[in-house]
Amino acid sequence: MINSLKNKLLTLQRSIAIKAVLLSCSAVTLIACIELDGSSSDNSEVENKADIQLKESKNQSELMQFLTASFTQKVSNTAYDDSYLEAIAVESEVNNSDTGEASDTEFSGTNTQVSGVDEGDIWKYDGENFFVLKPANWDYNSHLESDCPSIEPFAGVSIDITTPCTSQPNLVTSAQIHIVSNAKENLSNIDLDNMNPTEMYLSDDSLVVLGNKTQHQNNWLRSDNWQDGQSHMAIIDIHSKTEPEIKFSLAMDGYVVQSRRIGNELFLISRYSPQISGLDYYPETDAEVRANKRLISELAISDLLPKLTINDQQFNLVADNDCLIPQVSDPSMGSASLTMITKINIDSAEFSSRCMAGDVHGIYMSPNNLYTFNTSYWDFSDNTTESLHWNEGNTHLHKFELGSFDYQGSALVEGQLASNNPRLRLGELSDGSIALVTSKKASNNNWRLTQHQLTILNNQDDELNIIATLPNDEQPKAIGKINEQIYSVRFMQDRAYIVTFQKVDPLYVIDLSNPLQPIIAGELEIPGYSDYLHPIGNDLLLGVGKDAIVGESGTSWFQGVKVSLFDVADIEQPAELGNIIIGKRGSSTPLSYDPLSFTGIQQDGKYRFAFPIKVNNGPAQGDYWRDPESQKYQWSNSGLYLFEVKDKLLTQSGALVTKSVESDNSDGYHNINSNRGLIQGDDVYHLSDRDLYKADWDHPEQMSEKF
Secondary structure (H helix, E strand, C coil): CHHHHHHHHHHHHHHHHHHHHHHHCCCCHHHCCCCCCCCCCCCHHHCCHHHCCEEECCCHHHHHHHHHHHHCCCHHHCCCCCCHHHHHHHHCCCCCCCCCCCCCCCECCCCCCCCCCECCECEEECCCEEEEEECCEEECCCCCCECCCCEEEECCEEECCCCCECCCCEEEECEEEEEEECCCCEEEEEEECCCEEEEEEEECCEEEEEEECCHHHCCCCCHHHCCCCEEEEEEEECCCCCCCEEEEEEEEECEEEEEEEECCEEEEEEEECCCCCCCCCCCCCHHHHHHHHHHHHCCCHHHHCCEEEECCEEEECCCHHHEEEECCCCCCCCCCCEEEEEEEECCCCCEEEEEEECCCCEEEECCCEEEEEEEEEEEECCCCHHHEEEEEEEEEEEEEECCCCCEEEEEEEECECCCCCHHHHEEECCCCCEEEEEEEECCCCCCCEEEEEEEEEEEECCEEEEEEEECCCCCCCCCCCCCCEEEEEEEECCEEEEEEECCEEEEEEEECCCCCCCEEEEEEEEECEEEEEEEECCCEEEEEEEEEEECCCCCEEEEEEEEEEEECCCCCCCEEEEEEEECCCCCECHHHCCHHHCEEEEECCEEEEEEEEEEEEEEEECCCCCCHHHCEEEEEEEEEEEEEEECCEEEEEEEEEEEEHHHHCCCCCCCCCCCEEEEECCEEEEEECCEEEEEECCECCCCCCCC
């Protein structure tokens, strides 16, 4: 009896897992009818354009069919390979930038990937005043068991929980925006009672705040967690810093995945799936399928598309004829997931939108174009769901022109944009081509992504086509040595910088001046690795990562945080001009995964920059393993560390230390992920735990009290 129940449960879990994958994967993922050859390096095996191009839906019924196809067929009919659960478990382990040249501004500001394309952050600065986002304070009472009565943590949103539980979210204090001058004068607080804010933008005398209705529940791998999603936005008039006023309050169906700002226009890329009351999202029987079909037949297409509410007035976010769907012929294939591309005027709240069937994992945006990307892990050999099988991952890329949201084409690129910052693996070249660096498993490796490819695409005949790859027949040299993974990528003008690592750090400089013939122009090997690269002008490059030492066992052991300065003026002979190592093994920086942690500015013939570091420089911590170089050390302090480059010389200028083992009597287990820095003249500011500190650049140890 018990074994029978276990078998039924396992079958149900497998069915639900497959349906969850089908619902959460991009619709264009579901139609990649390809057979992969792990040895291919020219992308010929995945270049089936008909399977990834999008089209306008012919009519409302075609769009309706596509959005509801998953709910009108039994999940148990879907074929699958019994090894898919194991495969998922294994895989889960797995600018044109602001170049640092002289800026028109007098302060360092938000670190962006592309000059002129602003990114949201937890604080903003106008030259005199700081706007600091202070999140809501939640008490989850995780140690108490309760009946979890209905609660209303956000205005107008009721959450009914009827079963006993042990975790009850309780809103203790609402989120706020704290406005304070650089003279340390508190000007005002803006309460955000109905939001769970995540980021802000500053545009002239307007402050834009973005947040999700239930941020703590966001989980992109489970469709049932985002079906009832809603994103909130407030546009605040800050002409008066002491009496700010909310001009527009917006609520948009779906979750914002990423956002950008150009001038007074905000671009939101969001994910939406309709919630249909009474629908069985995982039908297992014919009766459940029939019930779903009856329910769907009573719906209009407008019931399945998202809405936007502005100051209590509701609008359709997108018209049904503005939705793109994949070019497929099988009516059984579809996806309930939509990607919404929305442009909102910050001054007037006027908006326009475009939608694309399928989801999106990230974006790259230039001043003229938007590229959305996601990773596909599922292929079909005959354009139907009957032959579903697992693959190692490919990248789906879609291009839109920003002014009108005109669709420019799509491409399927072999490999994944696998890294902490996948968007940094893309860059638009001066001729308008888009370049990206992907990785896949080598034939001699069973899990690590160690085979790398640079791909360049351009618009030809109204399609996004691959025009070059590297390596290729004429340039067969691999990017990285055997078993080396990519740790960082950065595009600058018509170059790409790529860092791979296993035991030493090879820095590759790739010449992209001829997009049809990319070449590896130069290479440099040094100890350690850089997982963040930042250009300074045309000739210098910063690398931030870890030092590394190879022990007698042959294992390479990461050490302290390493800052390197490279001379890349001679593209064929890159050279390290110097490096600084902060702390011992165990030290870390959030810059390894969050570029917003970095701030820098060119001023008076020198380049100053700063980022937070958690320094482990205390006594040895426990016993080392195999090699003495594997010894870890105890935490000693955390703060904003300052650096300067002048006359091609890298120096450290001290630190604004906000936590230390001496002053806090702490063991170092604190979060510096939200720490930020800003430089204005000789003043340097540090945001730590949402508190502000100020110091003189030349005397950072004389830091002010928090304000």
